[in-house]
Amino acid sequence: MDRRTYLRSVVGATGVAASAATAGCLGALGSSGAEGTVLGPPEQDLSEASHPSYGDEMPNFTVPDPIAGEDVTVADYEGERAVLWTSFYTNCPDGVCPALILRLRRAQAAAAEGGYGDDLALLALTFDPERDTADVLREYAGQQGVDLDAGNWHFLRPESYEAGQSLLEEKFGLVIEKTDSQYENLEYQFPHYGLILLANKQGIVERAYPRGPQTDIESLVEDVERVVTA
Amino acid sequence: MKRRNLLAGLASVGALGGAGAVATGNAPAALGIGGESSDPVDPVTLDTIDAPGSRDGEVTIPADGRPTFVDFFGTWCPPCAEQMPALGEAHDRVGDEVLFASVTTEDVGGSVSESDVADWWREHDGNWLVAADVTAELAAKLDVGGYPTAVALDADGRIAWSDSGVHTADELVARIEAAQNR
Numbered sequence: 117m118d119r120r121t122y123l124r125s126v127v128g129a130t131g132v133a134a135s136a137a138t139a140g141c142l143g144a145l146g147s148s149g150a151e152g153t154v155l156g157p158p159e160q161d162l163s164e165a166s167h168p169s170y171g172d173e174m175p176n177f178t179v180p181d182p183i184a185g186e187d188v189t190v191a192d193y194e195g196e197r198a199v200l201w202t203s204f205y206t207n208c209p210d211g212v213c214p215a216l217i218l219r220l221r222r223a224q225a226a227a228a229e230g231g232y233g234d235d236l237a238l239l240a241l242t243f244d245p246e247r248d249t250a251d252v253l254r255e256y257a258g259q260q261g262v263d264l265d266a267g268n269w270h271f272l273r274p275e276s277y278e279a280g281q282s283l284l285e286e287k288f289g290l291v292i293e294k295t296d297s298q299y300e301n302l303e304y305q306f307p308h309y310g311l312i313l314l315a316n317k318q319g320i321v322e323r324a325y326p327r328g329p330q331t332d333i334e335s336l337v338e339d340v341e342r343v344v345t346a
Numbered sequence: 347m348k349r350r351n352l353l354a355g356l357a358s359v360g361a362l363g364g365a366g367a368v369a370t371g372n373a374p375a376a377l378g379i380g381g382e383s384s385d386p387v388d389p390v391t392l393d394t395i396d397a398p399g400s401r402d403g404e405v406t407i408p409a410d411g412r413p414t415f416v417d418f419f420g421t422w423c424p425p426c427a428e429q430m431p432a433l434g435e436a437h438d439r440v441g442d443e444v445l446f447a448s449v450t451t452e453d454v455g456g457s458v459s460e461s462d463v464a465d466w467w468r469e470h471d472g473n474w475l476v477a478a479d480v481t482a483e484l485a486a487k488l489d490v491g492g493y494p495t496a497v498a499l500d501a502d503g504r505i506a507w508s509d510s511g512v513h514t515a516d517e518l519v520a521r522i523e524a525a526q527n528r
Binding site: 332 | 420421422423425452453456457458480481482483485486487490491492493510511
């Protein structure tokens with residue numbers, strides 16, 4: 117947390133320095149973004165948001181991929197793959213989650229077409245591990261058009277609901293709570309914050325898409341391509 | 347006739363105003379990313395599925411020179427099934443001047459077979475063109491934000507209206523006619 121605060125203040129200072137330079141000395145420093153980023157600052161400044169945003173470190177965590185039968189540790193991708201991350205659950209009743217998964221899945225398809233699939237990791241974390249078993253997730257992959265054989269897609273299933281809940285709250289600033297369902301066929305649902313994060317190969321967040329389900333897909337895919345192929 | 351065209355034009359301005367408000371509340375436009383909706387969408391060619399009202403072949407969306415209506419659905423999606431009767435009625439009402447298609451983003455030909463889609467189609471009384479967008483390229487261009495999503499494009503291939511959720515036949519027809527009159 118201290119480190120995050122520290123990084124934020126560095127980002128802030130960089131911004132001030134850059135604008136001062138532009139004003140005072142012919143913009144020698146240029147209008148570059150935060151340190152370690154490929155993309156320039158986003159149009160919308162999200163640095164005050166509770167979730168990680170532009171220039172922050174991508175949160176590190178280890179969560180099992182139940183389909184591959186292995187643990188995934190985000191830090192292991194450093195120097196290897198950019199990361200596109202979201203959280204979801206398969207019983208999500210209102211189409212928000214399929215819209216999030218569609219954005220990751222389209223990035224996966226574009227990566228395959230562009231030949232950079234091995235430089236990207238697509239991580240979809242369920243916060244409903246009780247229902248989202250390996251079999252359920254595998255079936256969901258087929259429905260959503262996810263290519264599990266590409267080797268770059270991981271469904272992540274925390275060991276328990278509580279483990280996922282604290283991971284999302286502590287690392288991502290997202291509060292998840294079970295609520296009574298409005299849907300007869302569901303025992304419960306979760307209020308859901310549709311966040312997508314894009315981090316570069318150095319583990320620095322390049323973009324946070326807080327309205328993930330409505331994010332313009334082609335812009336997002338372009339961001340991913342620029343970050344991955346930089 | 348001129349007068350009628352003028353009135354139709356006014357009506358469509360009204361409808362567009364409404365659609366604009368919906369789009370803004372709905373997001374990309376609010377973030378300033380979706381402002382390019384006035385540009386024509388690059389056409390995408392999809393494989394069509396052999397099913398009632400459809401055939402084994404290809405379709406290019408948006409159509410060249412006539413309006414297009416697309417319903418994005420999945421066979422896994424209960425609200426998409428719920429949307430089917432209104433789609434059937436809208437299809438009957440708008441006729442052949444509009445390319446009318448349902449498109450699934452499922453992995454058709456992979457984990458979901460064509461006959462799975464055809465069975466679902468038959469079960470829900472589909473009777474128009476149904477196609478598979480297996481790489482989600484069209485879904486990306488039309489910014490699908492949930493299922494079902496309905497999109498009406500004008501004869502120039504520009505998005506006139508797009509919204510996710512279940513809609514009535516009256517609303518679908520009104521949106522399609524607004525796209526026709528644009």
